[in-house]
Amino acid sequence: MVKTVFMLVNNWNNGVVMIAIFAVVCLALVGVVVNMMMSGKSKEASDTVDVLNDIRDDDYTDN
16 A cells, blocks of 8 residues: 555656646647737727727717
């Protein structure tokens, strides 16, 4: 029993592999988020949103 526990504690291969996979997944997720932030909105989409916000603001100021 003690020998089995000692072998499990000294066997780092499984933990190293899991940490490496976790690091790759984290880097991939960070890359996706950075890509989404850098893509931004096109000029036409921004203008449309601005117009809609102006219309909504006008509706609230009437009350």
